[in-house]
Every structure is written in C-alpha cells, then in structure tokens.
Amino acid sequence: MYRRVLQIVIAFVLMGMTWMFPRTAHACEVPAPVKSIDPPGFYDDAAGYASAVKPMRGFIAQLNKSADAGQWSCAVDQLTAWARANALMGPITGYQGYYERSWAGTDFALVILRIPTAVKAANAEKFALIDPWLQRIAIATRDADAINHLHNNLVYWAGLNLVAIGTVTNNADLIDSGLLRAREGIRDIRPDGSLEREVKRGNRALHYHTFALLPLVFTAELVQRRHIDLYRENDHAIARLANLVIAAVRDPASFAKITPVKQDLFPWTFQDELAWMEPYYAHTKDKRLPALIAPRRPFSEWRLGGNVTEAWGISLPNGPAQ
Incomplete structure (x- = not known):
C-alpha cells in the first residue's frame, strides 16, 4: 500500500514538473538521405521539379528547424547521417541538380556556422565525417561545367558555396576558388x-x-x-x-x-x-x-x-x- 501511495505521489510530482517546465525540444527527425539530386529544370517541368526536390528540401527544412530551435545535437546528428551516406553525391544527368546541390551545401555550411564552438568540439568525431562530405560537395560545385559556363548568378552562388564550406572546414583552396567566382560577379x-x-x-x-x-x-x-x-x-x-x-x-x-x-x-x-x-x-x-x-x-x-x-x-532603431 505504501509503495502504491508513493508511486502516485511521484507521478503527481512529475506531472507538476511537466507543467512548470514545458518541453521546448522537438523530436530529432532525420529524413532518409537522398543519394542523388537530379530534377528536371525549374522552368522545364514545374511539377516534376517540385516532386524531385521535395525529399532534399524536407531534410533542409528539418535541419534548419533544428538550428532555429537551438537543437544543436540534433542538427549534428542530421548532418552526420547524410554525411555517412555521402548524400547528394550520386550522378547528375541534367543540369538543375548541380544548382540544387550547390545551394544545399551552402545551407549546410551556414547551419554549421551557427553551431556553438563547444558543441563542435564535443562532436569532433562526427565532424570528421561531415567536413570531408561538405568538401566533396564543394569540389563537385567547383568543377561543375553546368554552372561554370553560365557566368551569371549561379556562378556567384557557387562562389558562396565554396567560401562557406571552405570557412567551416578551414580549407583555404576552396575559399580562394569561391573568391574567383564572387569577384566575377562584382566585376559584372x-x-x-x-x-x-x-x-x-x-x-x-x-x-x-x-x-x-x-x-x-x-x-x-x-x-x-x-x-x-x-x-x-x-x-x-x-x-x-x-x-x-x-x-x-x-x-x-x-x-x-x-x-x-x-x-x-x-x-x-x-x-x-x-x-x-x-x-x-x-x-x-x-x-x-x-x-x-x-x-x-x-x-x-x-x-x-x-x-x-x-x-x-x-x-x-x-x-x-x-
């Protein structure tokens, strides 16, 4: 009887603590990695484009949600899962996929820039997977003829991709390649x-x-x-x-x-x-x-x-x- 009463008391105390301290964290959702991003062109097939980019955009939405909520452990886990799968690095047969991968990599790097230094240090083993993956995305962007021949805004976005990833991975060569592209835009x-x-x-x-x-x-x-x-x-x-x-x-x-x-x-x-x-x-x-x-x-x-x-x-003001 005493044990039963004690269990009831503990249950009420825990309920009271829940009311006093509402949960602010959201469940850490890690969408399945997208192996390759290869949609039809944005202006070529609007419906096909929207359908093809939806899984990648869903991941980005979850990642950015984690960052906006300050759920840094979740953000790191999300990036780690995709890095482990070498996501987005599959073959691209069209042209739009090169733009999408460049934009995605930029987002990943700018999320990492928001992560506190202490969190990065505590997750060094995970960043040992994330950083090389991001650099592979940046190198693929740097070498993408589908972007480089355009000499327009997409080249400037590629420059930001290279600079952002180079910044978070401390890769001066990527930053220098990004600067070439940004300076092309500035000269334009x-x-x-x-x-x-x-x-x-x-x-x-x-x-x-x-x-x-x-x-x-x-x-x-x-x-x-x-x-x-x-x-x-x-x-x-x-x-x-x-x-x-x-x-x-x-x-x-x-x-x-x-x-x-x-x-x-x-x-x-x-x-x-x-x-x-x-x-x-x-x-x-x-x-x-x-x-x-x-x-x-x-x-x-x-x-x-x-x-x-x-x-x-x-x-x-x-x-x-x-």
Whole structure:
C-alpha cells in the first residue's frame, strides 16, 4: 500500500514538473538521405521539379528547424547521417541538380556556422565525417561545367558555396576558388548597378538581380574574417547593385530605367530573398533599410541556414533584433 501511495505521489510530482517546465525540444527527425539530386529544370517541368526536390528540401527544412530551435545535437546528428551516406553525391544527368546541390551545401555550411564552438568540439568525431562530405560537395560545385559556363548568378552562388564550406572546414583552396567566382560577379556590376546577363532575363530581370545580390553579400561577409573587403571592389560595386534593388523594393517602377520590360516577381522575391538586407544593414547601417526589414522579419531562407535574422540581424532603431 505504501509503495502504491508513493508511486502516485511521484507521478503527481512529475506531472507538476511537466507543467512548470514545458518541453521546448522537438523530436530529432532525420529524413532518409537522398543519394542523388537530379530534377528536371525549374522552368522545364514545374511539377516534376517540385516532386524531385521535395525529399532534399524536407531534410533542409528539418535541419534548419533544428538550428532555429537551438537543437544543436540534433542538427549534428542530421548532418552526420547524410554525411555517412555521402548524400547528394550520386550522378547528375541534367543540369538543375548541380544548382540544387550547390545551394544545399551552402545551407549546410551556414547551419554549421551557427553551431556553438563547444558543441563542435564535443562532436569532433562526427565532424570528421561531415567536413570531408561538405568538401566533396564543394569540389563537385567547383568543377561543375553546368554552372561554370553560365557566368551569371549561379556562378556567384557557387562562389558562396565554396567560401562557406571552405570557412567551416578551414580549407583555404576552396575559399580562394569561391573568391574567383564572387569577384566575377562584382566585376559584372555595371555603373548603374545592373548585371547584363540578368537584364537579359526579360520579365524576371528584377528577380534575378535580387537573387544575384544574395550570394555576393554573404560571401563579402564571410571573407571579412580573412581581412578581405569585397565591398570596396570595382568601386563599391556591391553597393551599386544593392542601391538598385533597394530602389526597386521601395518603388518597383524605378527598375524601368534598367529595362522597359514589365517585371514579374515570385512571391518570395521581395520577402525572404531580401535576406541579404540583414548582414548588409549590420555592415552599412543604411538608413533606408530598417523600414524595409522590420515588416519582413524574421527572414528565413532555405539556402542560407534558416533564420537569417537570428543569425545575422542586429537591432533596428526603436526595435528588437527579431
């Protein structure tokens, strides 16, 4: 009888503790590794594309969710499982898969940049699997003719992939290869802030100027750790491109000075693909940006490690960082 009473008392105490200290952790979901990412082109077969990238995007969503929740052990376990399977390194027969793998690798590296140093140190054996896998992704991106011949925004994204992975794995050769690609983008920026190849995208030109700016800003931020100031190069070219996009966000009609073609934007063009504003504002304190940033926070971009506001944002005038 005494034992039964004691069991009931303990049960009530535990229930009370549950009420007092609600669980904040989520179950650690590790989606099955995707061996190869080889979808049809985004513009070639929209339904086929969406279906083919869904498993990889599902993993990225879970990984970024772990990072956003500060569930670092889970994030490490998720990356370890995919590294052990050498995920995404299977053959690619088309071209879109090279872009997808580049974006995925960038996200993985930027999640790792969010992981506390103590967590990385405690999981050194797991990172001994993760780091070589990330470097294989970066090398495959570096050597992808499907990207390199384009000389457009996808080359700049490849540059960010190389710099981000090179940063987290301390691989100077990858960083140097990434810098070559970022500098190609910076040289491409014309005096009016436009990019010739992206202007040729017709009714998507404004979208692709915004999309091209993302990797250039994040690459510039990462290489500051190596005392390299990409913001100053080509007579502050990144600022010219940023000014062009900022003006278009404030007044889309302003982009008519770049092209008379009426512009169509994706729903995300002026939302999460403006995530570059977070590190750019932290760097420049541009007074035009708080009014554009505040109503859009938090920025969450699947290619950039999840919650960009949390990882890169600073307090706005009269407002919190998030």
